Amino acid sequence: MIGDGEEIRFDWRRGGAAAAGLVAALFLVVIVILVKFANDAREQALMAERHAYDVALVVRNVSANVARSEAALARFVLDEDVKTSGNIYSSDWQLAGFQIRQLKNLMRNSPEQQRRVGELEALYNQRGSELALAARAALAKQGGAAGISYYYQAATQGSGGRLDAKLNEITNSERAALRERKSQSQIFSAEADRFTDYLSWLGILVGVGAIFLGVVAVQALRQNAAARRQVESEAERSEALELAVRERTQELWEANQALKAEAEERQAAEAQLRQVQKMEAVGQLTGGIAHDFNNMLAVVVGGIDLALRRLNGPRREVMSHLNNAMEGATRAAALTRRLLSFARSEPLLPERIDSKELIGGMSDLLDRTLGERVRVKLKIAPDTWPIYVDPHQLENAIVNLAVNARDAMDGQGVMKIAAANVKLAANEVGDVRPGEYVKISVSDTGCGMTSEVLDRAFEPFFTTKPVGKGTGLGLSQIFGFAHQSGGEVGIESELGKGTTVSIFLPRTEAAAAVRIHPAVQRAADSEAHVAGARLLLVEDDPRVRTATVDALEDLDYDPVACSSGAEAIELFKRQEFDLVITDVIMPEMTGPELIRHLKATHDRDFSVLFVTGYVGEGESDDLRSHELLRKPFTVGALASAVAAALARDASEPPRTSKAAAKG
Numbered sequence: 001m002i003g004d005g006e007e008i009r010f011d012w013r014r015g016g017a018a019a020a021g022l023v024a025a026l027f028l029v030v031i032v033i034l035v036k037f038a039n040d041a042r043e044q045a046l047m048a049e050r051h052a053y054d055v056a057l058v059v060r061n062v063s064a065n066v067a068r069s070e071a072a073l074a075r076f077v078l079d080e081d082v083k084t085s086g087n088i089y090s091s092d093w094q095l096a097g098f099q100i101r102q103l104k105n106l107m108r109n110s111p112e113q114q115r116r117v118g119e120l121e122a123l124y125n126q127r128g129s130e131l132a133l134a135a136r137a138a139l140a141k142q143g144g145a146a147g148i149s150y151y152y153q154a155a156t157q158g159s160g161g162r163l164d165a166k167l168n169e170i171t172n173s174e175r176a177a178l179r180e181r182k183s184q185s186q187i188f189s190a191e192a193d194r195f196t197d198y199l200s201w202l203g204i205l206v207g208v209g210a211i212f213l214g215v216v217a218v219q220a221l222r223q224n225a226a227a228r229r230q231v232e233s234e235a236e237r238s239e240a241l242e243l244a245v246r247e248r249t250q251e252l253w254e255a256n257q258a259l260k261a262e263a264e265e266r267q268a269a270e271a272q273l274r275q276v277q278k279m280e281a282v283g284q285l286t287g288g289i290a291h292d293f294n295n296m297l298a299v300v301v302g303g304i305d306l307a308l309r310r311l312n313g314p315r316r317e318v319m320s321h322l323n324n325a326m327e328g329a330t331r332a333a334a335l336t337r338r339l340l341s342f343a344r345s346e347p348l349l350p351e352r353i354d355s356k357e358l359i360g361g362m363s364d365l366l367d368r369t370l371g372e373r374v375r376v377k378l379k380i381a382p383d384t385w386p387i388y389v390d391p392h393q394l395e396n397a398i399v400n401l402a403v404n405a406r407d408a409m410d411g412q413g414v415m416k417i418a419a420a421n422v423k424l425a426a427n428e429v430g431d432v433r434p435g436e437y438v439k440i441s442v443s444d445t446g447c448g449m450t451s452e453v454l455d456r457a458f459e460p461f462f463t464t465k466p467v468g469k470g471t472g473l474g475l476s477q478i479f480g481f482a483h484q485s486g487g488e489v490g491i492e493s494e495l496g497k498g499t500t501v502s503i504f505l506p507r508t509e510a511a512a513a514v515r516i517h518p519a520v521q522r523a524a525d526s527e528a529h530v531a532g533a534r535l536l537l538v539e540d541d542p543r544v545r546t547a548t549v550d551a552l553e554d555l556d557y558d559p560v561a562c563s564s565g566a567e568a569i570e571l572f573k574r575q576e577f578d579l580v581i582t583d584v585i586m587p588e589m590t591g592p593e594l595i596r597h598l599k600a601t602h603d604r605d606f607s608v609l610f611v612t613g614y615v616g617e618g619e620s621d622d623l624r625s626h627e628l629l630r631k632p633f634t635v636g637a638l639a640s641a642v643a644a645a646l647a648r649d650a651s652e653p654p655r656t657s658k659a660a661a662k663g
Helices: 002-079 082-106 111-140 144-155 159-209 211-309 315-342 355-360 363-370 391-408 451-455 474-484 523-528 542-554 565-574 591-601 635-647 658-662
Strands: 351-353 374-380 387-389 413-424 435-443 488-494 498-506 534-538 558-562 579-583 607-612 627-630
Touching: 002 082, 002 111, 002 144, 002 159, 002 211, 082 111, 111 144, 111 159, 159 211, 351 355, 351 391, 355 374, 355 391, 355 413, 355 435, 363 374, 363 391, 387 391, 387 498, 391 413, 391 435, 391 474, 391 498, 474 488, 474 498, 534 542, 534 565, 542 558, 542 635, 558 565, 565 579, 565 591, 579 591, 579 635, 591 607, 607 635, 627 635
Parallel strands: 374 413, 534 558, 534 579, 579 607, 607 627
Antiparallel strands: 351 387, 413 435, 435 498, 488 498
């Protein structure tokens, strides 16, 4: 029994040990499961931390690439260097777009961040559209100020600031999530440590109670040690990643500082280069003007000097010298008109014209001008739209192009003059605005132009013709006329095959309405002369005022002269005048301002004649419905202009005179 009892006690102990071992094993399994759960949760938290660092790195790269792209575009707009600045702008902007798509992929598990990235992508596309206008304007190579204007407009839109704000919003949101994930990682690490402690105590108890539980405890300890090593490894990896991010951020900051310094140096160099180019252009312009005016003044001074020396000699010889002097002065006036046309300050008298009739009616003029060895072929579309331009200036432009084409063909060959309707997009030709245009082209089969000549074709006083064969003002005058008429000029040329110069003029449906044009001799108005008419002359230059008064008195008028608008107002209060003749550009009060004041303060009607050699910006519209006489003028031109002003009502639009082309 004792043996039986001992056996029973032994079985009970063994059963108790087994039960204890089973409970311990179950408890161990539970502890191991909890430790694994804690480790998995910690691993997920660490992965979330790495994801947050990746997002922060991509956001910084997007911001840096956008900044570099805009800086490159600024340099590109200023110097139009497509091979460097333009390529940097395009590649950095595309790289920023690629990184935004990477950011969208990183945020695929976060709907809120996906929404923010979508808004970021929309701002990126909007900003790209604004900057693309400045890039395309710079690529056009004409009207460089337009490119800078577009870039300045893009800079003031505010989309760039919103883009940066959205990047900051994404970064801040990710940082908040990162802080939450770090907190969770710490909690799970603490739980894992606590469970490890439990497992250690259980291992000690199991080791004391049973060998197999000791073995299990040893295994648990080994697993715990491995887990610790893994945690330490992940911590070291996290620190290394954070250090790498910090180093990358420092590199980006240093690169940004270097870029700013480079941009400042580039701006200083570009400013210096622009100043040098400006001075070269001014030197070329003033040199050309001085050369031509000296030649013309030599004729004027020589003719007058010879006439003075032969006042008591034969009348025919005196008149010959005076005529030579007058011819030199007339050529100087023509040069001034060409310069004003290039500067877009040449007064115009636009009309609604049919280009088919105008070009077709120039056949005889072109035949006489070009000679018999040049054959002119006209190709005019029958449905050519009407245009609203100064017909005389357009005729001069076509004749200038025809003469240039004849010279390019050495005086013989086939020349084609064409007119057709075209629709142009914005900046398709130069800086033209989108719309419908009539394209008037003059083509030759001559020598063509090199790229260097083509780039300088519109510069005043630039010419490839031999000395004495051209002044270099033909194409520049056409350029000014086209832009002043709301159009554009384009050139296509190939060496050895010929050149085509096209003038694009906007289509019009408006009825005949007029801005301004230089008034010259109108022989048909000579019968409108009103002897004894009282005239008020306002001219600030005393020599011009004296000469004009003498001419008016010779024409049997009764002129009263003054030198300013204030004096004219006082004279107008004391007496009545049939006609007010006033200079346009005067100090203190301009001619149009004087007329507006007199019209507003006096009920009586009076006629108006403006006299000018230059029309400033904004003055053209004020000269509508009034006669205009351009300086310098002859007594005959003055007589015709005064007669025309007295003959017509102030509300009548100015008439186009065939004699205007002679001015």
